[in-house]
Amino acid sequence: MKTFPIIIFLFCLTIISCSPQTKVDLIVYHAQIYTVDSAFSMAQAFAVKDGKFIAIGSDEEIQRKYKAIEKIDAQGKAIYPGFYDAHAHLFDEAELMDQVDLNGSDSFEEVIQRVKNYQQKNPDKTWLIGGGWDQNRWKDKTFPTKDLLDKAFPDIPVYLMRVDYHAAVANSKALEWAKLTSIPTIRGGVVGGNNNIPNGLLIDNAMDLVNKTIPVPSEKDYLRMLKRTQDSLLSVGLTTIVDAGLSKERLDLLKKYYREGQLKIRDYAMILGNPQNIKSFIEQGFYETDRFEIKGFKLLADGALGSRGACLLAHYHDAPTHGFLLHSPQEYEAMIKQFAESKFQANTHAIGDSANRIILDIYGKYLHNNGDRRWRIEHAQIISPTDFDKFRKYQIIPSVQPTHATSDMYWAKDRLGEERMKGAYAYKRLLAEYGKLALGSDFPVEHFNPIYGFHAAVARVDKKGYPNHGFQMQDAISREDALKGMTIWAAYSCFQEKKRGSIEVGKDADFVILEKDILKIPNEQLRNVKTERTVIAGETLFKR
Template sequence: MRFFYFSIVFVIFQSCAPEKKSADLLVKNANIYTVNETFDKANSFVVKDGKIVEIGIKPELELKYRIAETYDAKGKTIVPGLIDAHAHLVNLGMTLQDVDLKDTKSFDEIVERVVAFQKEKKTDFILGRGWDQNDWENKEFPTNEMLDSLFPITPVILTRIDGHASIVNSIVLQMAGITADSKMKGGEVIVKDGKPTGVLIDTARENIWSLIPEKDTKYMTEAILDAEQRCLELGLTTVNDAGLDRMAIELIDSLQQAGKMSLRVYAMVSNTPENLEYYLNEKGKIKTDRLNVRSVKVYGDGALGSRGAAMRAPYSDQANHYGAMITETSELQALARRIDSAGFQMNTHAIGDSANISVLRVYDAVLKDRTDARWKVEHAQIVTPSDFEYFSKNIIPSVQPTHATSDMYWAEERIGTKRLNGAYSYNTLLKKAGIVVLGTDFPVEKVNPMHTFYAAVARKDLEFYPEEGFRKKEALSRKETLQGMTTWAAYSNFEENEKGSIETGKFADFTVLDKDIMSIIEDSIPTVKVLATFIDGKKVFEAASNTIQEENKKSSAH
């Protein structure tokens, strides 16, 4: 009789219980930083059709939903899918196909790498990138004499890490028609003893690019997918590519549409006549779930490392040298008006204090009647203190924290103590703008967003130097840094309603970390590893457990 009674109660309970909703994924047992408006934490959420449908606690969600798949985070930290707000995805992919010159300590080492590469690849045209003379004992620009002796007839183009200078051999100079007397507005041919050394700065390189054999679709596809894989392994779910031509944009779109590419891309259109005619006058904005084309990338000036950044006063370490504007103020004004009329966002590279004020004044004039343009100053690297007042949520600083820790060894010598007070000033920019978005500028810097996080918070390099941090007063808090890599970056892309935080209705893009980046010892931040990366609730990367264990052993030993 008792059994019969309980059976009746069970049947009544089951009949009264609401029918479970179907869902694709339950994420449980996690230490989740939602990065919502109140920076709430959670431990579980449910995903359906690529979006987050509910955040709660595991037992309640399991009762409410019929779950197809479960991801048990086992207490690990989850953050919203990380966004790199300024990078060069396609360039990274192409760099991965060429000679890697990063971390070289001399020009001799560069030549060794080129020789080894050519011995293996036997290419008709040698390309490489990543050298930085500031890392060498002799910090002068090199000359191409060794390249000429080793490669008298094979063209060689080796690009500096910042992408604003290259050294080429003499056959390239001849092919491009460049001599010691060549003059280029916005660039420079470095000459020594009356002869070109092979070093070309900024616009002086324009003629050499047409010499490079055109890359076919197969090459470009492999390059893009190689770069995507590197990004996914490091927890990135969206990358802002700061300067793409139509061909690259359309290839990315086709790969995404075919289901071959998961990474989301915010594509800044390169400022060329052909690109502007097509996107501003013909095609207009493009928006899919994975691709967003609504901005134009413009170069204001060059880079500080190659003394191409446009300065108001001469460089402290080179008399009478001011750098140069790549795009003059009058052209900036015309471009800004045209971009604004088309309803596009303008994102302008500005390193030197002269470039920054030129860009800021143009933005301010064009946007005087606009309140939600969200135009960006890319880098905003050296700003005269009085000019910080121009920044706002309408004129957004987009900065790269690892630039500060890469440049800190020589920046003061190059620009002097006074100008350094307005350089790499991320906390000041945040106070003035109310928002600051963070990226890496890879492949100029390494892809790893944990390095971005550490540089922003600690203002140190990976050797924990300097002990007190470089201009530590300009550091960001961990909360601000995470916001700059997620929700603020999404806002700057006009995507705040679909990504950047773990909230109901947004894409289920999230990154699983092996340590709690918000609470661990500061100097442990660079050792944080990505366990898994999810886009649309689908696992697009998972670290091998033995790899993580080995890395953790190394970290503990260190």
């Protein structure tokens, strides 16, 4: 009689072992998978069908239940949800790859030499355009003017943007094209010069005076540049970017390119808002496809700290100015009121403590019933001690860029003084208030590699390992939180956490395989980690 249960057991086991395997498109196995689900659980394998995760578990379980067209042996490597860049500028990065790259230049003389080298290689260019200079790196830290540019380039317009894209220097030929022969009063901007004669320096809104005269690339050229940029982004594990502020013309181009299947990376695009265009965009409503979404507006409250355009409560520590807002508080409130009366998300660039306070308070006026609006402050760079709790009180998402801290640390104290530095780049405190951070790079202001941001967030040092013990380490965040900030929390900041941001059944199969585990290796090794494979919707788009 005892043999009967054994026979039944063996019969059931035979039925199970002989049950047909479910056909899927992809199986990934032999991996260390960080699912970044609510329990931050680990797995060994998963199955993908029709671009989505359909099962996650052990190697034995997945390979027993499923049969795949394609199988990937991860060879024990770490796998993460596809990385987000929660604040980026796709077109600016694409254009810079076709322009003079001035990043890392150690003097204005070096800047001019790079422009000369570029002109020699590109003799057909009718304008010489570049970006990336930073006078804070130079021995002479004063802003450049047109004088040396005029000597080197008397016959061709030259326009060179600062690393933060909130200031530029133009030569006389470029000013001539813009018909800028005197110094006008510009709200939210500065035209440099003396005796009503421009010296070529343009800050924030003043940049538009020359920008609007620069020839625009053709659709064909834009596509070429964007696809090249996409390849670079995919090569570092980025599967989704948040495009922080685009004109109607650029939004229309992206709609066309995505509709034609020309671009693969996912893009959550923000409309560049101003008092004139908001009503028309709201009337059009959301735009949403599988790869491209338009659901929010981007406002600019102030400029940047490096060019002293950030709006501060008290004057700069190293200059008799408070900076400035780019529009009046009344205009910001009028725009934000329109967002509150619509379904669109509000996302506002705010660097200085005054700009942050003004926007936080206006947000708060319209978020008293919140309703899961997920409005964001972009950068949240300098916060007054009395304003931190407003992120929690009004449920406002801090969208921050950790490499800004490690780039600015060399001179930020000169701008702010010691006391205000306590509320600057305070990512851990912002995390404690809101409970989440959306992490990005602000590329091309910083490098687009998300691992650099991860490294800066947890180690608070730059690529040289400076400073030895980290910059304001009280605001370093944990590796787990940094990973969440570039996956599930970034997805949450775009209302995408139910379909992306973690490796869970039913979500889009976006994931990245790295050569080393960034949650375990020493800080010193982080920036050298290479992406092995980047996958969007189950399709490998980059493989080393």
